[in-house]
Amino acid sequence: MGSPPPTARSGGSGILRLDVRIAAPDLRPFLGGNALPGVWSFAAAAPGPHVAVVALVHGNEIAGAVVLDRWLRAGLRPVRGRLSLVFANIDAYGRFDPEDPTASRFIDEDLNRLWDEETLEGGRRSCELRRARVLRPFFEGVDVLLDLHSMLWPSDPLMLVGRSARAADLALSLGIPPLVVADEGHASGQRLIDYTPFVAPDSDRAAILVEAGSHWEAATVATMEATGAALLRTLRAVDPADPILVPAPAELPMPQLAEVTRTVTAHSPGFAFVRPFRGGEVVPRRNTLLALDGEVEIRSPHDDCLLVMPSLRTMPGQTAVRLARFIG
Known part of the structure; x- marks a missing residue:
């Protein structure tokens, strides 16, 4: 970031x-x-x-x-x-x-x-x-x-x-x-x-x-x-039992793949989110207002919209947030 x-x-x-x-x-x-x-x-x-x-x-x-x-x-x-x-x-x-x-x-x-x-x-x-x-x-x-x-x-x-x-x-x-x-x-x-x-x-x-x-x-x-x-x-690059490596977890959550549907790049110095979103947060409903880029509204493009790494203070030309949907 x-x-x-x-x-x-x-x-x-x-x-x-x-x-x-x-x-x-x-x-x-x-x-x-x-x-x-x-x-x-x-x-x-x-x-x-x-x-x-x-x-x-x-x-x-x-x-x-x-x-x-x-x-x-x-x-x-x-x-x-x-x-x-x-x-x-x-x-x-x-x-x-x-x-x-x-x-x-x-x-x-x-x-x-x-x-x-x-x-x-x-x-x-x-x-x-x-x-x-x-x-x-x-x-x-x-x-x-x-x-x-x-x-x-x-x-x-x-x-x-x-x-x-x-x-x-x-x-x-x-x-x-x-x-x-x-x-x-x-x-x-x-x-x-x-x-x-x-x-x-x-x-x-x-x-x-x-x-x-x-x-x-x-x-x-x-x-x-x-x-x-x-x-x-x-990749079997090392001995799996090598004590230098941290132990493998006994159980892991099911991995999830999300695909970015829109990358939001800030265009104005006044870009601001409507509230301090956290990365990984899911916005349930399509068309929810997320941010204002000057006079331009940034809204969720679909239901269950995953916010990927929102940057809460963004300069013009920088990525402000990526909006994604889960696959599978």
Whole structure:
């Protein structure tokens, strides 16, 4: 999520702040990588897929870094194929300050809006584009990618899979989190999970993105770690009994697939919801007023409308909410 933070508490300087309830790990031992800066890659003797788990696409979403830091320190290794652990926007993470935790999402621009060929091969320059161009050849060798994210605004955890049926099937097979959302991404740019090698019709690769919960909460770290462990076990990339991984849950809720029917992009600086909706909330009736974008009314397009990650303070050009219906 990219909007300014809500008023949680105010410091003496009047700067809006949010509580950070987890510690940002010391990544200095891992910044060099063994494949690229910030990228650690380990091969097993037995053949298998190349699986990559990615953290810090947004430099202030530190929960994913907590998970990868723990796995690296514990010595997690694959038993087949290749396992790669990627710290993406390490420059932005280097600026993370728990006293101003939203400021280090990126340095110049959002690293998760750059993953189309025209942008990657064009003449524009920025800190994030430079990093994307370094990572691009590496990601082109990945078979299955899990991108770890967290959220600013209150929402139930969910998995985003773009429009790839392969990604949706994979996410549903994991069951953690149980809500899987097929969507079109953002008008402002293409995400890593939508990069062509992962979505091309003739490809057998897949990329999924978990939005694991609120930024800077221990429960979000736990959801990310459980999702990552489920992926590695499902793909048989690791020993399923490896004690480094959190235990598999004894029982999981039935997974649900929802398809986005409308992505609402804010067009006016006055975009506002009629009330503070929570992500995962279902609006029972069609044509319910949800928000005003200047003079334009935003209404639910169908009954049982799922609100996906509403951003309660949105700038023009940003995604305000995705509206979805359940499938099956």
